[in-house]
Amino acid sequence: MKTGNVNLSFLALSAAGLLFGGYFAFQEWFVGPTFVANDGLVWTLPLVTYVFLALASSGVSILMAAGELFDNEPLKTHKALLVNTALSLLIGAFAALATELGSLMNVVWLIFSPNFSSPIWWMGTLYAIELVLLAMKFYSLQTNHRLSFDHWLTVTTLCLAIATPLILGSVFGTIVGRAGYYGVNASIFTLLCALASAVSLTPLLFKPDKQANITRLGRFALAALAVLLVVNYLYLTRSSIPSLQPWAALWMPILLLFAFIAYHAKPALSAIIALPTLLITELAFIIQGQVQVLGPKQTWLGAVQSYQPNLAELGILAFGCSIAYLCFVALGQLSAKPSEE
């Protein structure tokens, strides 16, 4: 059911998601803990929601900025839509993060008490700058007012959009005590996830042009990610260290390869397969580094934990995604106004 550019079914679903997830967000902010996280498993689905949305936003920003800088006509045509999407996804990501941190103010406070050796500080600050840059871009596109520094704005947006997934990966990659996280492969994984998410999202936004070189390149992120997961799987199955069990089940890269193959013929199907697979892959990555409990917490929680998200955590996933979609609709309406007048 569509009214103008707005899909009413999606809008109703998002409003329901906002209410459902908003209840649990309220609980987390003002009442008490509702997530299944504990001292051994500190980062669960709410953080994964942030990671998923933030990476998708970075990927879309990369497509938008690269399309403009490399004069890629198919992407330039949809620049406003891509800016709108990147901005909405980032707002949804920050909303999910605020529930994880227990307060919206904690998201803001992070920026003002810097520790330059902390990847989390860099990640949070660069994503905040990215949000401002995207907002400026959105404003200039909406008002048809070309900023004098527009080229540099796009260049900076591209640099930040590439840097943020790498730094997000390094949040995990610099953790020395957890073999499942440590290493540069964490950053490669997050960058590939960002690109794969963006490429998978585009068929849901507009009909992808098969001749668009950037889309073609981006599509290979799906294949590259699948290859990385298979290599990772094969490597870890040969490991003799009990904590290093394969975290990516083989169906994950298989589905990503299927999405890669189906991308040209059935882009929407490819997106529907790839996006949930990417979310589950990111969830599996973040959980695997924590399943082995360290130190005295073993006495309390057992040596190894398993994880199953509860209703509240699923609510936060719905909350983040709903906010992203509702922002997307609201920004879309704002963009549409001048042309209607």
Place this chain on the structure above:
Amino acid sequence: MRFGMVIDQQKCVGCSGCVFACKAENHTPAEINWCDKVIVTSGKYPDVNFEYISTMCNHCDNAPCVQGCPTQAMHKGEGGLTLHDPDKCIGCKACMANCPYGVISFNWQRPHQKWLDDTGVAAGTFTPISMLQETGGEGSPLSNPEGASEYPRVRERGTVEKCNFCVHRLKVGLNPVCVDACPSHARVVGDLDDPESEVSQLIKKYDGQPLKPELGTQAKVYYIRRYTPQSRS
């Protein structure tokens, strides 16, 4: 001056006296122990190895929690201690993920909230909150005012907490409470920079090693005379 500690594994009897003394001194909630233990049973009969390892914050010189904390809430203080400023803590739990020793805890609930309960076991008996009011305690009737000079007696929900080497006691020339409470004198605290200090001498004599030295954290809690096959001979 770098504070460090030596734990003599052959003097430690595993009584958990340090755990309870720490709990009383630092007013930790029921579900949080700053001072705790790891019990390791390994090997196969008849070569079974059992070890009780007292654990606490290792106050690493190269502390991963300090490097990972985005807001400098976890920071290095005087004497090389790794301290936590709850006012700056945003509850991101990066320190917990980064700590390879698993000795940082999170206040998922409001600490000591059970003491706000107004239900007694029977009519006319004390309720938790009436006991709290009677004793004038903060958070719980067991709160110790002495620690409040350096760290809030009741921490906020949504922040982490961990051992601070009883910094309030060190500042007035006392040992951390776990050291004084140990009935077998298994714990010694002192200056690692002073080669004549007891801790330095013990580390040298027994080739003391911290936990997980391979990670390069430069932990400052050393263990000597561990019950390992190497030290049995």
